[in-house]
Amino acid sequence: MIEFRNVCAGYGGGDVLQGLDLRVEDKSITCIVGPNGAGKSTVLRTLSGLLSPRVGEILLDGRALHTLSAAQVLAAGVAQVPQQGGLFGGLSIRDNMLLGGYLVRRQRRELNKRIDELAEVFPIVAERALDKAADLSGGQRRIVEFARALVTEPSVILLDEPTLGLDPKTCATVFETTQQVNALGTTVLMVEQNVRFGLQLADHGVVMERGQVLISQPADVLLGRSDMASMFFGAAPTEPAVDVPGGPA
Amino acid sequence: MTLLVQTLILGLLIGGIYALMSSGFTLVFGVMKIINLAHAAMIVLAAFFTWWVWDLTGIDPLLLGVVATPVMYGFGWVLYKTVIARVHRADHELAMVASFAVAIAASGVMSLVWGTELRAATPSYFNTSLEIGSIVVPHAQLYACGGAVALLLGLYVLLRRTFIGRAIKACAENRDSAELVGINVERTMAQMFAIGAATTGFGGAALSVIYQFFPESHFVWIGRILCVVILGGLGSLAGAALGAAVLGVGETITAIYIDTQWATTVPYILIIAILVLRPQGLLGERMRADGAHA
Ligand SMILES: Nc1ncnc2c1ncn2[C@@H]1O[C@H](COP(=O)(O)OP(=O)(O)OP(=O)(O)O)[C@@H](O)[C@H]1O
Ligand SMILES: [Mg+2]
Numbered sequence: 001m002i003e004f005r006n007v008c009a010g011y012g013g014g015d016v017l018q019g020l021d022l023r024v025e026d027k028s029i030t031c032i033v034g035p036n037g038a039g040k041s042t043v044l045r046t047l048s049g050l051l052s053p054r055v056g057e058i059l060l061d062g063r064a065l066h067t068l069s070a071a072q073v074l075a076a077g078v079a080q081v082p083q084q085g086g087l088f089g090g091l092s093i094r095d096n097m098l099l100g101g102y103l104v105r106r107q108r109r110e111l112n113k114r115i116d117e118l119a120e121v122f123p124i125v126a127e128r129a130l131d132k133a134a135d136l137s138g139g140q141r142r143i144v145e146f147a148r149a150l151v152t153e154p155s156v157i158l159l160d161e162p163t164l165g166l167d168p169k170t171c172a173t174v175f176e177t178t179q180q181v182n183a184l185g186t187t188v189l190m191v192e193q194n195v196r197f198g199l200q201l202a203d204h205g206v207v208m209e210r211g212q213v214l215i216s217q218p219a220d221v222l223l224g225r226s227d228m229a230s231m232f233f234g235a236a237p238t239e240p241a242v243d244v245p246g247g248p249a
Numbered sequence: 250m251t252l253l254v255q256t257l258i259l260g261l262l263i264g265g266i267y268a269l270m271s272s273g274f275t276l277v278f279g280v281m282k283i284i285n286l287a288h289a290a291m292i293v294l295a296a297f298f299t300w301w302v303w304d305l306t307g308i309d310p311l312l313l314g315v316v317a318t319p320v321m322y323g324f325g326w327v328l329y330k331t332v333i334a335r336v337h338r339a340d341h342e343l344a345m346v347a348s349f350a351v352a353i354a355a356s357g358v359m360s361l362v363w364g365t366e367l368r369a370a371t372p373s374y375f376n377t378s379l380e381i382g383s384i385v386v387p388h389a390q391l392y393a394c395g396g397a398v399a400l401l402l403g404l405y406v407l408l409r410r411t412f413i414g415r416a417i418k419a420c421a422e423n424r425d426s427a428e429l430v431g432i433n434v435e436r437t438m439a440q441m442f443a444i445g446a447a448t449t450g451f452g453g454a455a456l457s458v459i460y461q462f463f464p465e466s467h468f469v470w471i472g473r474i475l476c477v478v479i480l481g482g483l484g485s486l487a488g489a490a491l492g493a494a495v496l497g498v499g500e501t502i503t504a505i506y507i508d509t510q511w512a513t514t515v516p517y518i519l520i521i522a523i524l525v526l527r528p529q530g531l532l533g534e535r536m537r538a539d540g541a542h543a
Contacts, residue, residue, distance in 0.1 A: 048429060049428070050425055050428055050429070069433070070428040070429055070431065071428070071431040071432070071433060074429070074430070074431045075431070079429075080429050082425055082426055082429060085423065085426075086423070086426045086429070087426070088418060088419050088422045088423060088426065089422060090418060090422060091415065091418055091419070091422075095415050098412070098415060099412075099415050099416070099419055099430045099432075100430055102412065102415075102416065102430045102431045102432055103430075103431040105412045148430070152431075
């Protein structure tokens, strides 16, 4: 379980997270939604070690993460797929995958084997191995980002707006991929602007506003709330929901 | 015809050495966007180091270039940690000014330690040549260029095929993403800067054998390096190699067909010409497409 306890964090100009409390259950898919600037990405950044909280604790199964570097958090089993442009565009897909295994680079044989395994699940990893990441389409890049984040076999994966800029078909692929990853026993904590998409995919939904958690509920309950529309669709325009496989119509 | 071939060979030999001298500069620019004006001062420092040890011990100066390489790596590391990183954090552009200050301070210290006379290492082969038919290939240039090309290939492989190289490129492109795959960005930057400095080790050794130098020679050499990287396209290693070849051949042709005096103006004429005709440099577009890279 991941636990945020009274976390305050910011970028120098005041706190973005203002005493945030949050729990993410093991093996769940938890989706954070909220208006632009609510601090959703900041939650993921503090968790992954890119940003140190000023106050508060972040625990993974009782172990403190908030004092660790990004590399140490990754070694502890938490991998983040960043919001947009996470691949190294000038490097080949193969090099990107290898960098996904930067922490285990000395076990080269295991690393190669792991990449081969992932290439079976995500064929593009092998098919476009020698192409520069910048030459892939946005959707293809997303898939490779997923694959790269899985190289170290994390127990938790963080996704920041996985559908941003993708067409409905690719969104569906992302939807399936996320379910696939989750079915393998990986906890997923995601941020999604497309509220309906995110909550259909998730088990648990979290609504954030101004650096705090407003609501934390099972995703289907949250999705069915009558005040959801006024809370979101009025405040922040969202992309039209997509038809997603397995999701309620 | 023979004279032309002779000229081209001499030009390319010098070009190989220029390429190594410029490689570290272009690497640091490509990754950190710092114009490191202390780069040539490091070359002169390495030249003094090799000349000094050669003078004391008689060990071959080009072989000493191999020793100077890790020495300059260490120097680069310390320079990065004490000056460059701090200033860079405070203000991007200020790093260039700071590096200029380092260059001036370094040349002052070199004057105090080694004096301001012209120096040159003169191993047994410094004025002997290999003769192929009517073509003359000076041994010193041949060995120096051979060593430089070997080191450049090594640098290329390091950047292309190793995790250090991949990490450097990753940091150059996207620091956050680099952190997220577990790269220690600060340490990688220091390594990269130190590798850039390490290239001045053999560059300086070559300089000490082929040219005369004194502490303020770095002003001339930074001009040549700027010419090479502007010609090739800032940040591109392949561009530096091409720019170095053009400058080497250009200078040699000018020296042989016109006048040695005029050869010193070649870098500046080339800079002006390329800025007018193709400001991104010969391989400038490629540089933009693949970022900082080899
Ligand atoms: N690197 C940064 N430096 C300074 N301020 C930042 C930085 N990143 C985010 N912020 C600020 O922090 C606040 C929250 O940003 P955050 O990215 O967490 O929001 P978000 O909920 O992810 O928004 P969005 O839906 O637009 O992605 C914003 O006011 C933003 O301006
Ligand atoms: Mg965000």
